[in-house]
Amino acid sequence: MGKIALETQETLTAGRSYDLSGNCCSGGAIALGDAISPAADLDDFINADPTAFAETDQDGNAILHTLVENMHCANCIKTIEQTLQSNPSVLEARVNFSTRRLFLRWRPEGVDVSDLVKPVIALGYPLTPYNSAMIKSAIAEKNTHLLRALAVAGFAAANVMLLSVSVWAGLFSEDMGPATRDFLHWISGMIALPAVAYAGQPFFRSAIAVLGAGRLNMDVPISLAVILAAGMSLAETIQSGEHVYFDASVTLLFFLLIGRYLDNAARSKARSAAERLLLLKAVAATIVLPDGKFKTVSVEAVTPGTHVRVMVGDRLPVDGEVVKGRSDIDVSLITGESLPSSVGAGDDVFAGTLNLSAPLEIVATKTGDNTLLGDIVRLMEAAEQGRAKYVRLADRIAGFYAPAVHLLAAGTFIGWWILAGSWQNALMQAVAVLIITCPCALGLAVPVVQVVASGRLLMKGILVKAADGLERLSEVDTIVFDKTGTLTEGRLDIVNRDEVSVWHLDLAARIGRNSRHPLARAVARAGKGAGEYLEVEEWPGEGLRSLFSGKEVRLGSRAFCGVRDDASSDIIPGPELWLSIEGEDAIQFRFQDRLRPDAHATIKNLKARGFKVDLLSGDREAVVRDLAENLGIENWYAQKKPEDKVAHLKTLEAAGRKVLMVGDGLNDAPALASAYVSLSPASAADISQTAADFVFQGRDLSAVIETIQVASASRRLIFQNFSLAFLYNVIAIPLAVAGVVTPLIAAVAMSASSLLVCLNSLRLKLQGKGSTG
Amino acid sequence: MNVLIYLIPVALFLGGVGLAAFLWSLKSGQYEDLDGAANRILIDEDDDEKIS
Numbered sequence: 001m002g003k004i005a006l007e008t009q010e011t012l013t014a015g016r017s018y019d020l021s022g023n024c025c026s027g028g029a030i031a032l033g034d035a036i037s038p039a040a041d042l043d044d045f046i047n048a049d050p051t052a053f054a055e056t057d058q059d060g061n062a063i064l065h066t067l068v069e070n071m072h073c074a075n076c077i078k079t080i081e082q083t084l085q086s087n088p089s090v091l092e093a094r095v096n097f098s099t100r101r102l103f104l105r106w107r108p109e110g111v112d113v114s115d116l117v118k119p120v121i122a123l124g125y126p127l128t129p130y131n132s133a134m135i136k137s138a139i140a141e142k143n144t145h146l147l148r149a150l151a152v153a154g155f156a157a158a159n160v161m162l163l164s165v166s167v168w169a170g171l172f173s174e175d176m177g178p179a180t181r182d183f184l185h186w187i188s189g190m191i192a193l194p195a196v197a198y199a200g201q202p203f204f205r206s207a208i209a210v211l212g213a214g215r216l217n218m219d220v221p222i223s224l225a226v227i228l229a230a231g232m233s234l235a236e237t238i239q240s241g242e243h244v245y246f247d248a249s250v251t252l253l254f255f256l257l258i259g260r261y262l263d264n265a266a267r268s269k270a271r272s273a274a275e276r277l278l279l280l281k282a283v284a285a286t287i288v289l290p291d292g293k294f295k296t297v298s299v300e301a302v303t304p305g306t307h308v309r310v311m312v313g314d315r316l317p318v319d320g321e322v323v324k325g326r327s328d329i330d331v332s333l334i335t336g337e338s339l340p341s342s343v344g345a346g347d348d349v350f351a352g353t354l355n356l357s358a359p360l361e362i363v364a365t366k367t368g369d370n371t372l373l374g375d376i377v378r379l380m381e382a383a384e385q386g387r388a389k390y391v392r393l394a395d396r397i398a399g400f401y402a403p404a405v406h407l408l409a410a411g412t413f414i415g416w417w418i419l420a421g422s423w424q425n426a427l428m429q430a431v432a433v434l435i436i437t438c439p440c441a442l443g444l445a446v447p448v449v450q451v452v453a454s455g456r457l458l459m460k461g462i463l464v465k466a467a468d469g470l471e472r473l474s475e476v477d478t479i480v481f482d483k484t485g486t487l488t489e490g491r492l493d494i495v496n497r498d499e500v501s502v503w504h505l506d507l508a509a510r511i512g513r514n515s516r517h518p519l520a521r522a523v524a525r526a527g528k529g530a531g532e533y534l535e536v537e538e539w540p541g542e543g544l545r546s547l548f549s550g551k552e553v554r555l556g557s558r559a560f561c562g563v564r565d566d567a568s569s570d571i572i573p574g575p576e577l578w579l580s581i582e583g584e585d586a587i588q589f590r591f592q593d594r595l596r597p598d599a600h601a602t603i604k605n606l607k608a609r610g611f612k613v614d615l616l617s618g619d620r621e622a623v624v625r626d627l628a629e630n631l632g633i634e635n636w637y638a639q640k641k642p643e644d645k646v647a648h649l650k651t652l653e654a655a656g657r658k659v660l661m662v663g664d665g666l667n668d669a670p671a672l673a674s675a676y677v678s679l680s681p682a683s684a685a686d687i688s689q690t691a692a693d694f695v696f697q698g699r700d701l702s703a704v705i706e707t708i709q710v711a712s713a714s715r716r717l718i719f720q721n722f723s724l725a726f727l728y729n730v731i732a733i734p735l736a737v738a739g740v741v742t743p744l745i746a747a748v749a750m751s752a753s754s755l756l757v758c759l760n761s762l763r764l765k766l767q768g769k770g771s772t773g
Numbered sequence: 774m775n776v777l778i779y780l781i782p783v784a785l786f787l788g789g790v791g792l793a794a795f796l797w798s799l800k801s802g803q804y805e806d807l808d809g810a811a812n813r814i815l816i817d818e819d820d821d822e823k824i825s
Contacts, residue, residue, distance in 0.1 A: 073812060073815075074813060075816075077812055078816045096805065097806055097809030098806045098807055098808040099806070144799060147799055147804070148799060151795045151796060155788055155789070155792040158788065159784065162784065163781075183777070184777075187781060187785075191785070
């Protein structure tokens with residue numbers, strides 16, 4: 001035992017040291033992040049005040065839901081839960097590792113929730129509280145329901161099949177008496193009928209819904225076949241007939257439910273990842289009461305005229321006018337410009353922008369839906385409504401498949417009635433036709449491919465948000481890119497690093513790490529910034545000042561550092577920062593929003609594949625032209641407002657083009673919603689991620705190519721699957737119409753075709769492995 | 774064939790137990806955090822008590 005324990009310990013340690021080199025772990029994630037890069041992106045997480053989010057349950061205990069960052073392994077779960085449980089007033093602390101959420105329940109008497117969660121945050125696990133009502137997802141509920149239906153169908157299918165096999169064996173050996181056969185049929189019926197009534201509900205509901213809307217989908221023939229098969233089998237059993245289809249009806253449901261469940265599970269996984277990104281950005285507002293005290297409330301509670309305090313690093317909750325304070329505001333989400341704008345008392349500021357350098361007090365002018373953000377949301381919703389409703393491939397096929405099958409069954413019924421004279425027998429044959437043509441393989445053709453495709457994309461960090469996104473993407477012929485944050489990384493980096501001595505860069509980094517200004521952050525990223533902490537004073541909109549070994553050091557704008565306008569001989573347009581040390585010449589840092597590392601290759605590749613590539617940006621003309629020429633994009637458009645972008649897409653659409661929009665800014669959201677299909681990086685504004693059909697993580701733009709590749713491969717596979725299913729029908733239908741199909745043949749044929757379709761779909765996974773090695 | 778009279782109920786009962794167990798596990802939330810369950814098995818609780 002002792003030895004085993006020791007080994008476990010070693011394994012854990014080994015795991016830990018491995019994790020350290022990557023991203024983890026076990027307490028001290030922040031300290032670690034700091035060691036690797038001085039301005040670890042961790043402070044970008046908003047630690048909203050949890051007080052506003054604590055709720056009370058029916059027993060009078062307080063509960064809180066939060067998201068947890070930096071959780072990577074079993075040790076993290078243990079550390080977080082034990083840290084919380086060590087507080088005597090905590091009743092329950094439970095981490096959900098799959099969704100990265102934490103549920104906390106405690107006795108509220110005399111306990112401040114901030115003190116409760118502080119130890120966990122101090123360990124390096126940032127907690128972001130969220131409103132649990134915001135994500136009560138219908139999908140998760142549907143998932144549980146499907147799983148339950150799947151269990152019931154599976155149970156019934158296994159047991160009924162067991163009995164059916166006995167009956168078929170009895171038919172072959174010809175020594176089973178009719179009494180025994182009827183007995184087995186009755187038991188099959190007693191299992192199958194309730195199972196069909198319960199497990200068939202997802203299909204029945206959807207079938208009734210589309211029939212009510214006057215359309216057809218795959219669920220109509222499915223429901224009809226299942227109900228008729230069960231009903232006819234019951235009638236046969238009562239008349240002690242020879243052939244019953246109880247096994248076919250429940251097995252059919254079982255197979256189809258598997259497809260449906262997989263489809264739903266994959267989507268809910270993607271959805272929960274997207275939701276999580278959204279929730280990370282939800283914040284509370286700190287309002288200033290008339291007596292000067294602060295109070296944290298939810299954003300909805302803020303009314304116009306309220307004074308709101310915005311701390312450094314917080315997003316503005318409302319539109320407003322600055323009352324007190326001077327600061328820099330990052331407006332990149334709204335305009336797409338990477339440099340922050342400087343604001344002071346009297347300036348208008350907008351919700352969704354980020355406060356960078358100093359606390360601000362603003363008076364709210366517009367709140368909620370009336371903010372600039374709200375306007376963009378409305379524009380987006382309008383665009384979404386205008387988007388032609390896409391009819392999914394499977395439904396389009398069902399549109400002609402279902403009537404054809406029903407006509408065929410009706411024809412069989414009439415034909416047999418006239419030829420054989422007995423309507424009971426004719427009905428039997430008609431139902432056999434319906435069962436054999438029931439689109440089991442057709443029903444699996446799309447979901448299985450989709451599950452495999454989403455799985456392959458998820459491994460590359462691409463989330464499929466829209467169920468029909470892959471189908472639409474495979475039809476695209478034009479790709480429109482946004483500039484800032486899409487083709488570029490959306491952050492500024494030093495370009496003249498070689499001209500600056502390492503010592504100066506490190507000094508600048510030590511000063512710069514104290515600010516959230518993007519230029520200071522860029523300097524902090526470039527230099528090591530190690531060494532003892534420097535006392536730094538920030539002058540919003542101007543720069544940073546510090547004392548270093550008795551000398552004054554300034555890092556900031558040209559004027560702030562006392563540099564004359566003609567100081568630099570080669571003035572390159574673009575953002576700059578100066579470092580001046582008392583008694584020395586000032587040093588210039590120049591910055592540029594760098595292209596994503598593989599932007600060139602990606603654009604070239606896309607053009608080689610025959611896509612028309614456009615660039616659509618809100619930025620100034622000179623910047624956009626440079627970039628477009630650099631990347632070899634002929635069609636570029638600068639200074640486009642959100643409505644112009646939508647209009648541009650409309651023009652393309654009118655010209656018969658199917659457009660893929662790739663963008664990240666808030667200003668792109670309406671365009672993303674109105675494009676035929678859309679993709680956005682995970683660094684995008686939350687609203688853009690909501691609008692986009694796909695979200696990709698990471699720095700590589702090649703995700704665009706990968707997604708397109710997978711989309712066209714899945715389209716090919718879906719068509720192959722449909723062909724296989726039709727081939728099966730071409731063979732099976734004549735047999736059914738001729739009346740030679742027995743329940744045994746139906747069961748074998750159905751399973752074989754479904755299996756074939758599943759195996760064919762799995763080839764997509766093999767292809768993915770082949771290409772990545 | 775009289776053996777069927779009790780063999781079939783036995784088979785159905787056993788299947789039913791499996792179904793009930795699955796439905797119970799589903800209801801008690803055991804499918805909500807599959808990745809967490811995979812990781813929690815690594816947490817050695819006996820060890821902790823000795824340390825702390």
